[in-house]
Amino acid sequence: MRRARRRRYALLVASAAVVVGGVAAGCGGGGDAIRIDGSSTVGPLSEAAAEQFQAEHHVPVTVGTSGTGGGFAKFCRGEIDISDASRAIKDEEAAACRDNDIAFEELTVANDGLSVVINPDNDWAQCLTTEQLKTIWDRGSDVDNWSQVDPSFPDEPLELFGPGTDSGTFDFFSEAINGEGGRQRSDYNNVGEDDNATVTGVAGSTGGMGYLGFSFVQENADKVTAAAIDGGQGCVAPGIETVQAGEYAPLGRPLFVYPSGDAVARAGVHRFLEFYIDENDAIAGQALLIPLAAGQREAAKQQIEALAGAVGGAETTE
Amino acid sequence: MDRWRIRGGARQAVEAAGAETTLTVQGSRSRSEGWKSLAFIALLLFSVLIGLALLVTLIIDALVEGSSRLNLDLLTNFPSGVPERAGLQSAIFGTLWVIGGMIVTMLPVGTGAAIYLEEFANPDRWYNRLLEVNIQNLAAVPSIVFGILGLGLIVRGPLSLGSVAYAGSLTLTLMVLPTVILASREAIRSVPPSLRQGSMALGATRWQTIWHHVLPNAIPGIATGTILAVSRAIGETAPLLLVGATVFVTFNPDGPLSEGYTTLPVQIFNWVQRPQDEFRVLAAAGIIVLLVVLLAMNSFAIWLRNRYQRPM
Numbered sequence: 347m348r349r350a351r352r353r354r355y356a357l358l359v360a361s362a363a364v365v366v367g368g369v370a371a372g373c374g375g376g377g378d379a380i381r382i383d384g385s386s387t388v389g390p391l392s393e394a395a396a397e398q399f400q401a402e403h404h405v406p407v408t409v410g411t412s413g414t415g416g417g418f419a420k421f422c423r424g425e426i427d428i429s430d431a432s433r434a435i436k437d438e439e440a441a442a443c444r445d446n447d448i449a450f451e452e453l454t455v456a457n458d459g460l461s462v463v464i465n466p467d468n469d470w471a472q473c474l475t476t477e478q479l480k481t482i483w484d485r486g487s488d489v490d491n492w493s494q495v496d497p498s499f500p501d502e503p504l505e506l507f508g509p510g511t512d513s514g515t516f517d518f519f520s521e522a523i524n525g526e527g528g529r530q531r532s533d534y535n536n537v538g539e540d541d542n543a544t545v546t547g548v549a550g551s552t553g554g555m556g557y558l559g560f561s562f563v564q565e566n567a568d569k570v571t572a573a574a575i576d577g578g579q580g581c582v583a584p585g586i587e588t589v590q591a592g593e594y595a596p597l598g599r600p601l602f603v604y605p606s607g608d609a610v611a612r613a614g615v616h617r618f619l620e621f622y623i624d625e626n627d628a629i630a631g632q633a634l635l636i637p638l639a640a641g642q643r644e645a646a647k648q649q650i651e652a653l654a655g656a657v658g659g660a661e662t663t664e
Numbered sequence: 665m666d667r668w669r670i671r672g673g674a675r676q677a678v679e680a681a682g683a684e685t686t687l688t689v690q691g692s693r694s695r696s697e698g699w700k701s702l703a704f705i706a707l708l709l710f711s712v713l714i715g716l717a718l719l720v721t722l723i724i725d726a727l728v729e730g731s732s733r734l735n736l737d738l739l740t741n742f743p744s745g746v747p748e749r750a751g752l753q754s755a756i757f758g759t760l761w762v763i764g765g766m767i768v769t770m771l772p773v774g775t776g777a778a779i780y781l782e783e784f785a786n787p788d789r790w791y792n793r794l795l796e797v798n799i800q801n802l803a804a805v806p807s808i809v810f811g812i813l814g815l816g817l818i819v820r821g822p823l824s825l826g827s828v829a830y831a832g833s834l835t836l837t838l839m840v841l842p843t844v845i846l847a848s849r850e851a852i853r854s855v856p857p858s859l860r861q862g863s864m865a866l867g868a869t870r871w872q873t874i875w876h877h878v879l880p881n882a883i884p885g886i887a888t889g890t891i892l893a894v895s896r897a898i899g900e901t902a903p904l905l906l907v908g909a910t911v912f913v914t915f916n917p918d919g920p921l922s923e924g925y926t927t928l929p930v931q932i933f934n935w936v937q938r939p940q941d942e943f944r945v946l947a948a949a950g951i952i953v954l955l956v957v958l959l960a961m962n963s964f965a966i967w968l969r970n971r972y973q974r975p976m
Contacts, residue, residue: 379924381908386937393912394745408924409912411934412905423820426828539937542944565939582920632745634939
């Protein structure tokens with residue numbers, strides 16, 4: 347009886363020991379992996395790049411999506427090799443990188459057309475000026491009916507949908523339309539990070555309006571319509587050509603990755619970044635984003651070489 | 665020592681009093697109150713049904729939406745940006761490593777704390793009272809706070825483990841410890857004091873009493889606490905995203921300290937956010953897989969519990 351019980355305990359202790367032993371022995375897995383983290387908008391793009399790259403090269407790549415800010419925080423501590431960003435690095439983030447001697451370069455790897463979506467039954471707001479958008483979305487705005495936006499618009503209640511305030515999309519839209527990052531009315535349907543909720547909301551309300559990334563418009567063309575935007579140069583609809591040509595202003599935006607100098611010095615990372623640019627059409631296509639224009643591609647390739655050269659030079663002088 | 669016995673005695677008295685009350689209640693039940701108790705039972709049944717109906721609705725919804733992707737490819741493929749190729753292999757292994765690491769850390773720490781608080785701690789001391797209040801309050805702290813704690817304490821800072829699977833295990837351990845401690849204490853408390861007294865009377869030391877008599881009888885209750893803890897931890901996304909779970913990994917963790925891991929809820933969360941409808945189908949299928957993994961782990965705990973359960 348007693349021996350049986352002891353054996354049971356031994357079983358428990360042994361299984362615990364096996365796992366603890368595994369803890370001690372498990373060091374060093376995935377050491378050569380290319381570690382990418384950051385924006386959840388750029389995440390699918392880096393994921394597509396990683397997937398296609400791994401099909402040809404035996405270099406493991408991991409992609410995380412802890413947000414643009416979270417990605418930079420890790421990047422400037424040297425915890426990751428490449429940071430995905432849907433906005434440019436902020437001064438204080440760049441300072442943190444400098445403090446830790448982390449050299450970096452801002453590479454544009456794709457374009458996005460931030461799209462203002464309306465209900466398919468909405469036939470009066472096919473084209474909106476940036477002033478009208480500001481009237482609707484600015485801080486303190488109490489516009490709740492389309493007729494308040496323009497006298498020619500019908501008497502239709504306005505229902506607004508938009509991402510949460512942590513989102514890079516929110517930052518970009520509020521700066522482009524209201525002139526200051528974070529400046530926006532707060533009484534809208536906040537969908538947080540779930541842009542699909544904006545699609546559902548706008549599709550279900552005749553007077554609905556929201557904004558989100560171009561990929562969601564591409565996937566949901568039957569449910570919502572992307573309005574053309576008049577930024578002073580006439581009405582321009584979001585599309586691959588208009589965004590690449592820079593005509594879709596001010597809501598066209600570049601998407602970035604920030605590789606560190608130390609990472610580019612590694613052959614695997616260097617090859618990965620070149621692959622990212624060379625195969626850009628296929629990668630951006632898989633992620634439903636807008637590929638680089640020819641000029642952007644050239645610029646990015648030169649930047650990779652410059653960063654690799656700068657690090658190589660620094661190493662020889664040391 | 666004396667306090668120990670007296671407490672046991674007091675508890676017996678309370679139990680006896682409780683039994684008497686039950687008897688009185690039953691005795692005084694008259695016919696006019698019959699419908700009241702019937703209504704009460706109906707109300708209880710209704711409450712149970714609400715929970716069950718919600719659960720069944722969710723499962724059926726996930727099954728209907730995800731059934732087209734519930735196949736072997738889903739289990740053997742790695743994550744992919746192309747929905748047709750995407751699978752859960754690295755997420756399943758990641759979940760097993762993270763939750764497995766959590767269980768082996770949580771059990772000794774949680775049970776140890778429960779033994780101390782039940783068998784050794786003097787409840788009149790201020791620090792023991794502070795401990796109790798703290799443990800009860802910790803159970804109500806949102807999981808994201810534990811994620812921040814894990815990032816500052818385990819991934820960076822004093823422990824500096826980096827974004828490894830075991831850092832996720834430790835963070836989840838902190839999160840579920842209050843549940844485990846409370847359940848284990850309940851289990852230890854429910855071991856009859858006569859058992860302890862008998863053991864002590866036969867000359868066993870306090871440690872022998874606890875190790876050979878109290879703990880084996882408390883194992884079913886401790887296992888229940890573990891099941892609750894695993895059920896809560898296995899669905900957590902937010903704290904794991906903070907401590908470094910990724911969304912795209914095409915290799916399995918080769919140990920608790922391997923960097924670059926993902927888990928099932930993190931993968932599901934990632935898929936739900938995607939623009940393509942196909943990813944939402946995948947997410948529904950992923951939810952089913954998560955449920956199956958949870959049921960498998962809990963069945964194992966129940967099997968273990970039944971093995972240890974002995975008639976007293």
